[in-house]
Amino acid sequence: MSILSIRDLKVNYETQDGTVQAVDGVSLDLEEGQHLGLIGESGCGKTTLLKAIVQVLPRNGHIVSGEIKFQGMDLLKLPPAEMRQLRWREIATIPQASMDSLNPVQRVGSQLTKLLRVRGGYRKKAARKRAVDLFDMVGLDTERLMHYPHEFSGGMKQRAVIAMALALEPSLLIADEPVTALDVIVQHQILEVLRELERELNLTVMLITHDISVVAQVCDSVSVMYAGRIVEEAAAEPFFASPAHPYSGGIFQIATPTGHGALSDSRGSEEKIMRG
CATH class of the missing domain: 3.40.50.300 (P-loop containing nucleotide triphosphate hydrolases)
Known part of the structure; x- marks a missing residue:
């Protein structure tokens, strides 16, 4: 189909x-x-x-x-x-230069939980748990949720962007x-992360x-x-x-x-x- x-x-x-x-x-x-x-x-x-x-x-x-x-x-x-x-x-997208889309003055975890609450209707506690699960899923240490984008490497930023894209379980x-x-x-x-997520x-x-x-x-x-x-x-x-x-x-x-x-x-x- x-x-x-x-x-x-x-x-x-x-x-x-x-x-x-x-x-x-x-x-x-x-x-x-x-x-x-x-x-x-x-x-x-x-x-x-x-x-x-x-x-x-x-x-x-x-x-x-x-x-x-x-x-x-x-x-x-x-x-x-x-x-x-x-x-x-x-329909979720990862746009070109997506790493630059992270708000530099806001913790990455806050950006992710805001997305979950505003777009997904999650309550605060559920959004926090979902954010932890998403970071685990893309291979990021959950302590990184409290960090700012400038504290992430390029690869970490891209993993975070992938987590955001998949936060609401798009088709x-x-x-x-x-x-x-x-x-x-x-x-x-x-690419290995994407390949694993495709399967899972x-x-x-x-x-x-x-x-x-x-x-x-x-x-x-x-x-x-x-x-x-x-x-x-x-x-x-x-x-x-x-x-x-x-x-x-x-x-x-x-x-x-x-x-x-x-x-x-x-x-x-x-x-x-x-x-x-």
């Missing part, structure tokens, strides 16, 4: 230089329990697709046409209040470049990345995005053995020779377009 179904989605940005079509007729299905890797070079529309799904496009962006259904609900027809409830509870987790800012060893540790919680995951090695480690299926379109969809094993689309084949050559498998930024940044 498809937990997420997207049909012919088109998203534009209005910029000083005119209209930019960031997502151009994307269709995809994400099945319950699937771990999909959405891969493509920077600027191809991956992050815009995520923002469209959860309805957080910047002011200069808008959905032109298409359909986004989550568990049969048409997200584009939901009232804003219902969409806000859906975020965190049913779908969408992670956008979850390990990009981390060194190789810490990347591996965080039976999570459905869409992992957005420009790093093909990340997809190889944690995903069972692959969608390749280029110039705002999905150009190939395949199970992970046959994709890595023999990609069908010429661009997909080129990914392995474009990947940098550092061992990370990251695609070069040849088309510019989506962030610049989002800012207009």
